[in-house]
Amino acid sequence: MESRCENCIVRQFNSLRAMTKDELKKVSDAKVYKKIKKGDPLFEEGQKLDGVFCVRDGVSKLSKLSTNGKDQVVKLATKGSVIGQRSVIAEEHTNLSAVAVNDMEVCFVPKENILSTLQRNPDFAVEVLRHMAHDLKEADDVIVNMSQKTVKQRVAEAFLYLKQNFGEDKNGFLRLTLSREDIANVVGTATESCIRIISEFKKKGFIDTSGKKIKIADERGLKDLAQGF
Amino acid sequence: MESRCENCIVRQFNSLRAMTKDELKKVSDAKVYKKIKKGDPLFEEGQKLDGVFCVRDGVSKLSKLSTNGKDQVVKLATKGSVIGQRSVIAEEHTNLSAVAVNDMEVCFVPKENILSTLQRNPDFAVEVLRHMAHDLKEADDVIVNMSQKTVKQRVAEAFLYLKQNFGEDKNGFLRLTLSREDIANVVGTATESCIRIISEFKKKGFIDTSGKKIKIADERGLKDLAQGF
DNA sequence: AAAAGAATATGATAATTGTCATGTTTTGCG
DNA sequence: CGCAAAACATGACAATTATCATATTCTTTT
Numbered sequence: 001m002e003s004r005c006e007n008c009i010v011r012q013f014n015s016l017r018a019m020t021k022d023e024l025k026k027v028s029d030a031k032v033y034k035k036i037k038k039g040d041p042l043f044e045e046g047q048k049l050d051g052v053f054c055v056r057d058g059v060s061k062l063s064k065l066s067t068n069g070k071d072q073v074v075k076l077a078t079k080g081s082v083i084g085q086r087s088v089i090a091e092e093h094t095n096l097s098a099v100a101v102n103d104m105e106v107c108f109v110p111k112e113n114i115l116s117t118l119q120r121n122p123d124f125a126v127e128v129l130r131h132m133a134h135d136l137k138e139a140d141d142v143i144v145n146m147s148q149k150t151v152k153q154r155v156a157e158a159f160l161y162l163k164q165n166f167g168e169d170k171n172g173f174l175r176l177t178l179s180r181e182d183i184a185n186v187v188g189t190a191t192e193s194c195i196r197i198i199s200e201f202k203k204k205g206f207i208d209t210s211g212k213k214i215k216i217a218d219e220r221g222l223k224d225l226a227q228g229f
Numbered sequence: 230m231e232s233r234c235e236n237c238i239v240r241q242f243n244s245l246r247a248m249t250k251d252e253l254k255k256v257s258d259a260k261v262y263k264k265i266k267k268g269d270p271l272f273e274e275g276q277k278l279d280g281v282f283c284v285r286d287g288v289s290k291l292s293k294l295s296t297n298g299k300d301q302v303v304k305l306a307t308k309g310s311v312i313g314q315r316s317v318i319a320e321e322h323t324n325l326s327a328v329a330v331n332d333m334e335v336c337f338v339p340k341e342n343i344l345s346t347l348q349r350n351p352d353f354a355v356e357v358l359r360h361m362a363h364d365l366k367e368a369d370d371v372i373v374n375m376s377q378k379t380v381k382q383r384v385a386e387a388f389l390y391l392k393q394n395f396g397e398d399k400n401g402f403l404r405l406t407l408s409r410e411d412i413a414n415v416v417g418t419a420t421e422s423c424i425r426i427i428s429e430f431k432k433k434g435f436i437d438t439s440g441k442k443i444k445i446a447d448e449r450g451l452k453d454l455a456q457g458f
Numbered sequence: 459a460a461a462a463g464a465a466t467a468t469g470a471t472a473a474t475t476g477t478c479a480t481g482t483t484t485t486g487c488g
Numbered sequence: 489c490g491c492a493a494a495a496c497a498t499g500a501c502a503a504t505t506a507t508c509a510t511a512t513t514c515t516t517t518t
Contacts, residue, residue, distance in 0.1 A: 064369065066377035067457055074369050089355075090362035095369055118355055125354035126318075126347055132361045133319035139368035140293065140303050140324055146375040147417025148295035151475065180496065188376025190476050195497060211484075212495090228296055380505065409466065419506050424467060440514075441465090459518105466513065476503070483496065488489105 004028045005107070010056050013080025018127035023117050032108040042083060042098035042106065049094055051110040052084040058104030059166070059176055062096040063185060073186040074142070075135075076101070076176075078166065085128065086135075088114055101178065146188055149226075154187045155197045156226040159207065163216055173213040180212075233257045234336070239285050242309025247356035252346050261337040271312060271327035271335065278323055280339040281313040287333030288395070288405055291325045292414065302415040303371070304364075305330070305405075307395065314357065315364075317343055330407065375417055378455075383416045384426045385455040388436065392445055402442040409441075 005028040011017050019027065031054075036042060042053055042060060053060075059078045063071040074096060077083050087094040088111045118125050145154060159174070166176035178186070184194035198214075201207045206222050208215040216222060234257040240246050248256065260283075265271060271282055271289060282289075288307045292300040303325060306312050316323045317340045347354045374383060388403070395405035407415070413423035427443075430436045435451050437444040445451060 064373045066373055068377060070377060072373045072376045074372055086362045086365055089358050090366070092362075092366070095366050118358070119351045122348045122351060122354060125351060125358065129318050129347070129354065129358055129361065132358065132365060133315045133321075136315055136361060136365050136368060137319070137321070137324050139365060139372060142372050143303055143368065143375060144293045144295055144301045146372060147301050148297060148299060191495095192477080192497085193475060195495095196475095199497070379503095420465095421467085421507080422505060424465095425505095428467070462515100462517080464513100464515070467511075468509100469511100470509085471507085473506070474504080477501085479498105479500085481497080481499100483494105485492100485494070487492090 005031065008056070010054065010080050014054065014082045015085075015124065015127040015131050016054065016082070018121065018124040019117060020121060023113075023121060023124070027109055027113045030110050030113055034106050034108055036100045036104040036106060038100055038102050040100050042100065042104075043094055045095065045097040046093050049084045049087050049111070051108050052082050052088055052114060053098070053106045053108055055079055055081045055083065056105040056107060058106075059101040060098045060104060061101050061182065061185075062098050064096050071097075071185055072188055073182065074139070076165070076186070078176075082131075085114075085132070089118070089128070089132075101176070101182065149228075151187060151189045151193055152197055152200075153226050153228060154189070155183070155194060155201070156206070156222045158183060158187050159214065159216055160219070160222055160226060162214075163219075168215070171215070173210065173215045177212050177214075234260065237285070239283065239309050243283065243311045244314075244353065244356040244360050245283065245311070247350070247353040248346060249350060252342075252350060252353070256338055256342045259339050259342055263335050263337055265329045265333040265335060267329055267331050267333075269329050271329065271333075272323055274324065274326040275322050276326075278313045278316050278340070280337050281311050281317055281343060282327070282335045282337055284308055284310045284312065285334040285336060287335075288330040289327045289333060290330050290411065290414075291327050293325050300326075300414055301417055302411065303368075305394070305415070307405075311360075314343075314361070318347075318357070318361075330405070330411065378457075380416060380418045380422055381426055381429075382455050382457060383418070384412070384423060384430070385435070385451045387412060387416050388443065388445055389448070389451055389455060391443075392448075397444070400444070402439065402444045406441050406443075 005011060005024045006021065043049060045064060055077055057079055059076055060083060061073045062075040062077060063073040065071045083098055084094065145157065162174045162176055166174065169175050180195050181191045184191040187194060202209055206218045208217050234240060234253050235250065272278060274293060284306055286308055288305055289312060290302045291304040291306060292302040294300045312327055347357065374386065391403045391405055395403065398404050409424050410420045413420040416423060431438055435447045437446050
């Protein structure tokens, strides 16, 4: 199950693909493979990271606790994502905590590998920049959605996002199953409000549910709703 | 008024300080100095940028229009900021528009200068990365504030932010004067709600106003309020 | 200086969303 | 299996915020 980075498919999806054979070898020698159980943290807000996590399988939520005790999920990181890059590069403490949403397999890569490669390989640096630029754009979009859209619209968007980014299983259910509370924390609302809206969507035929599982039944309808029609 | 980048103080505040003498010379030869009047755009959302803007003076709001016609200010860029980096690096269309909040002086730097320096000078690349990492962290914080704080708390934070980042004049008024509408668009609320809260803050002695100008009268009080006490 | 047009201000009201209470269902576990 | 705990669900109500209407003040233009 553990293997060499050089052969890792997951690498194709992230900035590590811009590393040279040599650099990859070093990473591979230094990396530590870890399994993380659903609900366990990769790291906590405010911690100092001495490396990044490359996600091989499973999903992690990156969230921040607010003074009132709720946490806002800022991002969901899946297979191929590199977690902790920002803090390592800025050489700051993390501003988010990372918790496994389901069982995960990750590789921990010491920051020295990342930082020295950044200094030596411009292609890698530019690749990391591109990823960060993309993340920044997404963050901007989230800000706009948070301030301009209603909770209902945001819930609709969340489902569309989940379909787009994690896909559906053979029966049409969203592959990534989140608790109602997690959905609420993604959307930025109270759990009860979220549940209420899910019930409403079900009643109106936008979605179907089976336990925690959710199936998008009327994508067009959800899209219109998310746009405000 | 126009001058060489090598001697520009503003450069000290942004990633251009990591450029070599030589690279700076090239930038200096290629750059175009521009004055932009209050209210005029530097660029519009969706445009393709062929360079970045280095702010020498004045302030620009970076905002995004939503379907309902309001625009959300995502960032205020002041002296020393480089605007448009994200789009140039990702080689994408801009996701935000930039409008001058007051009269501005900027230098337009063609993207070729930026991109080639990124490839050749790892120090520069890492410096840009650091800045982007910082922006990303700030964006995450904004997301959390948007979803977890009340409008009142966000208005309080906005004033504290303005003091921190733009300072006060000799009479204690915030140096950056924004219209009520702009403040509302920073905070993500309706203009009327924003005005109402400003009135309330005035009544409660948190702030003083004189026309559009705002003076923080009780910083402790505002801070407590922003934290939820 | 007067008129026109913004921007600011405030009231009244409606819509959205959060909170608390209380069931019901599902899940995990000895 | 059966029980406890957690997650889900829904009602009732309160708080927050948006919207619409309408003044009032400030700015700009002529």
